[in-house]
Amino acid sequence: MRAIWKGAVAFGLVNVPVRLYAATGEHEVTLHQVHAADGGRIRYRKVCSVDGEPVTMDEIAKGYETADGELVVLTDQDFQRLPLATEREIEVLEFVPADQVDPILLGKTYYLEPDKTAAKPYALLRGALEEADRMAVVKVALRQRESMAVLRVRGKVICLQTLLWPDEVRAADFPILDADVTVKPAELAMAQSLVDSLASDFDPSQFEDRYEAALTELIEAKVSSGDTQSVPQPAGEEGAEGGGEVVDLLAALQRSVEKARTARGEAPAEDDEKPAAKRRRTRSTEGATDDAEDDAADDKPKPRAKKAKAKAKAS
Numbered sequence: 001m002r003a004i005w006k007g008a009v010a011f012g013l014v015n016v017p018v019r020l021y022a023a024t025g026e027h028e029v030t031l032h033q034v035h036a037a038d039g040g041r042i043r044y045r046k047v048c049s050v051d052g053e054p055v056t057m058d059e060i061a062k063g064y065e066t067a068d069g070e071l072v073v074l075t076d077q078d079f080q081r082l083p084l085a086t087e088r089e090i091e092v093l094e095f096v097p098a099d100q101v102d103p104i105l106l107g108k109t110y111y112l113e114p115d116k117t118a119a120k121p122y123a124l125l126r127g128a129l130e131e132a133d134r135m136a137v138v139k140v141a142l143r144q145r146e147s148m149a150v151l152r153v154r155g156k157v158i159c160l161q162t163l164l165w166p167d168e169v170r171a172a173d174f175p176i177l178d179a180d181v182t183v184k185p186a187e188l189a190m191a192q193s194l195v196d197s198l199a200s201d202f203d204p205s206q207f208e209d210r211y212e213a214a215l216t217e218l219i220e221a222k223v224s225s226g227d228t229q230s231v232p233q234p235a236g237e238e239g240a241e242g243g244g245e246v247v248d249l250l251a252a253l254q255r256s257v258e259k260a261r262t263a264r265g266e267a268p269a270e271d272d273e274k275p276a277a278k279r280r281r282t283r284s285t286e287g288a289t290d291d292a293e294d295d296a297a298d299d300k301p302k303p304r305a306k307k308a309k310a311k312a313k314a315s
Contacts, residue, residue, distance in 0.1 A: 007088040016122050017115035029215050039232050087141045095134040107162035129153050
């Protein structure tokens with residue numbers, strides 16, 4: 001396992017250096033969205049809704065829309081200025097009876113592994129939690145967000161389990177629950193009898209995800225019968241590295257030129273209606289200089305700068 005967080009549990013005057021590991025994982029069979037006709041992977045591109053142009057991660061910020069339709073843009077620098085006192089510390093706030101923590105609040109579980117030098121204080125905290133039969137309510141910052149959580153003991157390991165904030169739990173506002181319903185004693189006794197007949201000690205290992213088992217069986221049967229195909233190579237990835245990105249870029253430039261000409265009332269040029277890759281080969285054969293192709297050699301092309309060049313050439 002790979003640690004996702006490193007810090008310390010602040011337990012009174014004692015600090016317990018620990019590493020945090022995800023305690024659970026998914027057992028789902030990994031499936032991808034593909035084009036049914038040729039098996040090509042489906043890709044999603046981040047595109048600006050205003051100008052229709054693709055954007056890179058360093059061009060993306062987060063925004064909050066106010067009730068009156070104004071937009072507040074928040075950058076990485078804005079988030080870095082927010083206080084996170086618990087960024088490298090699990091702050092113990094109080095110890096509460098375990099039965100007082102409503103299960104609806106419980107979220108993801110993590111294992112706490114003590115540092116090599118912290119075996120004794122770790123065992124001390126674990127023993128105190130076991131003896132008191134209580135959970136430690138804590139605050140911790142995970143992935144740049146402060147969360148409430150509890151520390152509890154599972155076997156020999158201390159677990160951190162995140163909690164929802166109280167305002168994140170929705171009320172069960174169902175009017176029908178307030179209806180005056182009469183349950184006869186005989187009906188209640190029969191229901192209780194059914195409960196007793198199915199009473200058992202909980203053992204999750206006896207249950208099976210039948211859907212996942214059937215899906216695995218289906219896939220294995222297709223593989224055994226030869227009902228497979230080679231994974232297709234995405235368009236534009238043959239030859240030079242980044243070729244697919246060049247084709248996408250030229251197509252975007254072509255659309256930008258056509259959009260500009262349409263805005264000026266001009267008819268699209270005949271060459272512009274041809275596929276970008278084909279047009280590039282034709283112009284190269286004639287000996288013309290293709291600025292977009294030259295610029296594509298850069299590792300990080302700048303779409304907006306090239307758009308300006310394409311417009312200059314179009315005019």
